[in-house]
Amino acid sequence: xxxxxxxxxxxxxxxxxxxxxxxxxxxxxxxxxxxxxxxxxxxxxxxxxxxxxxxxxxxxxxxxxxxxxxxxxxxxxxxxxxxxxxxxxxxxxxxxxxxxxxxxxxxxxxxxxxxxxxxxxxxxxxxxxxxxxxxxxxxxxxxxxxxxxxxxxxxxxxxxxxxxxxxxxxxxxxxxxxxxxxxxxxxxxxxxxxxxxxxxxxxxxxxxxxxxxxxxxxx
Amino acid sequence: xxxxxxxxxxxxxxxxxxxxxxxxxxxxxxxxxxxxxxxxxxxxxxxxxxxxxxxxxxxxxxxxxxxxxxxxxxxxxxxxxxxxxxxxxxxxxxxxxxxxxxxxxxxxxxxxxxxxxxxxxxxxxxxxxxxxxxxxxxxxxxxxxxxxxxxxxxxxxxxxxxxxxxxxxxxxxxxxxxxxxxxxxxxxxxxxxxxxxxxxxxxxxxxxxxxxxxxxxxxxxxxxxxxxxxxxxxxxxxxxxxxxxxxxxxxxxxxxxxxxxxxxxxxxxxxxxxxxxxxxxxxxxxxxxxxxxxxxxxxxxxxxxxxxxxxxxxxx
Numbered sequence: 171x172x173x174x175x176x177x178x179x180x181x182x183x184x185x186x187x188x189x190x191x192x193x194x195x196x197x198x199x200x201x202x203x204x205x206x207x208x209x210x211x212x213x214x215x216x217x218x219x220x221x222x223x224x225x226x227x228x229x230x231x232x233x234x235x236x237x238x239x240x241x242x243x244x245x246x247x248x249x250x251x252x253x254x255x256x257x258x259x260x261x262x263x264x265x266x267x268x269x270x271x272x273x274x275x276x277x278x279x280x281x282x283x284x285x286x287x288x289x290x291x292x293x294x295x296x297x298x299x300x301x302x303x304x305x306x307x308x309x310x311x312x313x314x315x316x317x318x319x320x321x322x323x324x325x326x327x328x329x330x331x332x333x334x335x336x337x338x339x340x341x342x343x344x345x346x347x348x349x350x351x352x353x354x355x356x357x358x359x360x361x362x363x364x365x366x367x368x369x370x371x372x373x374x375x376x377x378x379x380x381x382x383x384x385x386x387x388x389x
Numbered sequence: 390x391x392x393x394x395x396x397x398x399x400x401x402x403x404x405x406x407x408x409x410x411x412x413x414x415x416x417x418x419x420x421x422x423x424x425x426x427x428x429x430x431x432x433x434x435x436x437x438x439x440x441x442x443x444x445x446x447x448x449x450x451x452x453x454x455x456x457x458x459x460x461x462x463x464x465x466x467x468x469x470x471x472x473x474x475x476x477x478x479x480x481x482x483x484x485x486x487x488x489x490x491x492x493x494x495x496x497x498x499x500x501x502x503x504x505x506x507x508x509x510x511x512x513x514x515x516x517x518x519x520x521x522x523x524x525x526x527x528x529x530x531x532x533x534x535x536x537x538x539x540x541x542x543x544x545x546x547x548x549x550x551x552x553x554x555x556x557x558x559x560x561x562x563x564x565x566x567x568x569x570x571x572x573x574x575x576x577x578x579x580x581x582x583x584x585x586x587x588x589x590x591x592x593x594x595x596x597x598x599x600x601x602x603x604x605x606x607x608x609x610x611x612x613x614x615x616x617x618x619x620x621x622x623x624x625x626x627x628x629x630x631x632x633x634x635x636x637x638x639x640x641x642x643x644x645x646x647x648x649x650x651x652x653x654x655x656x657x658x659x660x661x662x663x664x665x666x667x668x669x670x671x672x673x674x675x676x677x678x679x680x681x682x683x684x685x686x687x688x689x690x691x692x693x694x695x696x697x698x699x700x701x702x703x704x705x
Contacts, residue, residue, distance in 0.1 A: 174576040177656025178684035180626040182576060187621055201416065216415035216624040218648055223624025225412070228659055228685050229692055301418035302622060302648035305527050308418075309622070346527065363417075365517045365529065371417040 171244050173237055176223075181233075183222040183240055189311060193220045194299050195254070196247045198376045203243040209236055217375050219299045219309075258295050258378040261343065261358050263334050265291075265383055269357035272319075276336065276353050280317050288383055290314040291355060296341060298377040306345035306363025308373040313341050325351035332358045334381065341381075356381075393459020393489065393547035395446075395512070397537045401495065402451035403602075406512050406531035406543070407505075407643075408444040411520035415624065415647040422524040425503050425602060425643050425666030428691065429467030432558055433507030435698055436464035436484040438550035443511030444521040446537070448504045450669055452495020453537065455506075457487045459547035462509040468501030468667060469562065483557040486549055501562040501667040509553070510546030524644055525602060558698055563664060566672040567593070570661045571679040571687065572630065577620070577652035581632070582613040585654065586678060589630075593673045594638070600670050602644040607674070611636030612654060619650040628657040628665075630676075640665065640674075660687035 172184045183200065185193050194217075201217035204224060211231030216223040226236065265288045266273040277284040296310035312318075318339045326349065329335075333344045335352025344350055345362035358381075362372050373379065397404075407430060410423025424430035424447055431441045446453075452470050457463070464484040465472060472479050472495045479485050479493070481504075487493065493506075514521050514532050523531025532541055574586055594607035612632050625631070629641045631651035640657060641649075642665070657665060658679065668674060679687075 175573070175681055176576050176626060176653065177573050177628050177658060178681055178688065179628070179659050180624075180656075182623065189621060213412040214415045214421075216647055218623040219621045221621075221623040223415070223626070223648075225415070225624075225626055228688055300622065300648065301416065303418060303646055305414075305417060305419040305529065348526070370414075370419075370518065375416060 173240055178228045179226060181224040181226070181236065181240070183224065183244070185220045187220055189219050189299065191253045191297055194297070195376065196250050197222055199247055199250050200243055203246070204240065207239060207243065209239050212236070217300060256376070256378045258380040259373060260380050260382050261360050262384050263292070263356040263358050263381045265356035270334070270355040272353040273355045276317060276319055276355055279319060282316070287317050287355060290317050291336075291341065292381045292383050296379045298373045298375055298379060300375055301371065301373070304345050304348060306371040306373070308342055308377070308379070310341050310379055312339040315339065319353045321351035322353065325349050329354065330357065332360070332362070334358060391547045392513070393457070393461065393545050395508070395543040395545055396456040396458060397453060397539055397541040397543070398456055398492070399454040400537040400539055400541070401448055401453035403449040404453050404537045405447050405523040405525070406444050406514050406521055407447045407523060408521045409442045410522050410643070411518055411524070411530065414518050418647055419518060419529070420524050420527060420644060420647055421627070422522040422530065423643050424505065426467050426505070426663040428561070428663040428695070429503070430505045431695060432482070432698065433464050433466040433505040434511070435695070436466065436554045436558070437462045437507045437509045438553050439507060439509065439511055443507070444514065445508070446506040446512060448495065448506060450498055450502055452498070452504065454492065454494045456490065456492050458489055459487075459545050460489050460549055461487050461545060461547065462550040462553045463487050463493065464507040465504050466507065466558070467504040469499040470504055471496035471499065480557055484550065484553040484555050489547070500564070502669040503666055508545050509548060509550035513544040513546070526644060554698060561664060563667050563672065566668070567674070568664045568668055568672070569675045569677055570665055571658045571684065572655040572676045573658060573681050573684055574655045574678060575653070578654050580614055580616040580652040581654055582615055585612040588612060589654065590676050590678050593675050596668055596670050596672050596674065598670045602642055604642050604645060605640040605665070605668070607638045607640060612638060614652070616652070620652060622648045622650040625649045625653070626656070628659065628662050629653045630655050630657065642666070658684035658687060660684065660691050
């Protein structure tokens with residue numbers, strides 16, 4: 171673990187640079203412990219895949235003390251030796267057609283049928299590594315390498331809310347209509363983010379997710 | 390407490406409700422937003438007797454026309470505009486009293502890019518996740534998460550500030566569409582050619598027309614990288630200077646996303662970000678390298694300035 175200064179208002183705690191469930195589990199544990207600690211001056215703690223961003227007010231923060239606190243909390247993380255089992259959150263998906271305009275192209279590129287893409291996408295339990303891009307946008311991994319797809323060179327100007335996409339070995343759901351470059355294979359009616367809910371985001375870092383094909387909507 | 394309203398007659402170019410920002414939810418991907426020039430926002434609040442976190446209106450380049458349906462106190466801080474209330478000129482950087490039904494009209498902009506309209510009690514649109522700040526891309530906060538339009542009505546208190554600070558305050562604004570911003574290098578300056586930092590500190594960058602509240606795209610010499618590819622996406626903060634593959638830097642501003650995968654050659658210091666917020670597309674900026682210690686000293690100096698104004702209020 172290494173702590174790096176990002177300007178005068180953020181520290182970045184770096185773990186091993188890898189997209190790895192155990193590294194990410196430690197990242198999430200550290201972020202949670204730092205948040206609970208409510209250190210003076212800390213405005214926000216944001217976990218990434220393998221980094222934790224600690225945003226602080228430079229005038230309210232004793233930097234040496236904050237770095238000490240991070241090191242102290244991090245010491246306990248060696249106890250995080252396994253990834254906790256979690257009940258998967260199920261997200262119903264209508265695959266293909268207007269809901270998943272890239273499904274056929276993904277299938278063609280993967281050299282399989284659209285039904286195979288659906289089966290492979292829905293077969294895995296994904297881990298939510300981090301949220302970003304938009305409120306409630308979860309970066310999940312990893313998809314079956316056979317259906318891993320590069321982003322569109324030219325992003326769409328408008329991707330409908332609820333669209334389920336693939337980018338590289340990641341999969342994700344667009345919480346609101348926005349521009350986007352992911353390969354769209356389906357769409358869900360699940361509300362990914364609602365600031366008025368007690369838990370605004372359907373998914374939080376560390377969650378497990380399964381996509382469930384909705385019956386009667388096979389392409 | 391009796392309520393009044395601000396009725397937007399003309400919205401101006403890009404006017405939005407902002408407070409200090411929506412901190413505490415970046416783990417869920419919720420961007421912070423908030424003012425592009427936080428010092429002017431805070432001063433506007435101070436002048437009308439508000440807490441720093443009260444919501445102001447951020448006005449951009451072309452100001453609005455507003456009928457103020459409330460007896461209240463108003464202050465305009467930041468970019469210098471010619472502005473009048475019912476045809477009589479109003480001062481910049483000082484508070485003034487407005488009677489119910491008076492019309493506040495912005496004219497020509499003289500200096501800077503963004504002004505903040507502080508109003509006694511703050512703009513009372515609904516708070517979303519603890520903040521009234523508008524984030525335009527995710528359509529959150531402010532009024533329906535968008536810029537203001539003609540016909541909008543914003544709730545405010547109908548009560549002048551009990552102890553407004555009337556004295557005009559000195560403003561720090563870029564002159565001639567140029568600003569020098571201090572930068573602390575890192576954390577990925579080792580992704581760049583050894584002389585990239587030197588290059589960056591020796592030239593002017595032009596703010597591209599494709600810039601907005603999320604970030605400024607900077608046109609200038611490319612900053613040559615020695616490492617290709619991207620980082621595994623990591624949290625980012627305001628002021629980060631990230632450099633995509635093509636080498637054209639982007640300075641992340643108030644509406645930045647919470648995370649990004651481009652390497653960051655440096656960060657503009659907190660004390661100078663408000664100055665960046667007073668630049669517009671077509672303006673120029675230069676970078677000067679500095680240490681974190683210098684950055685904190687500069688911020689303390691700015692904070693002392695704000696505190697001095699607060700002392701003036703206590704003495705009045």
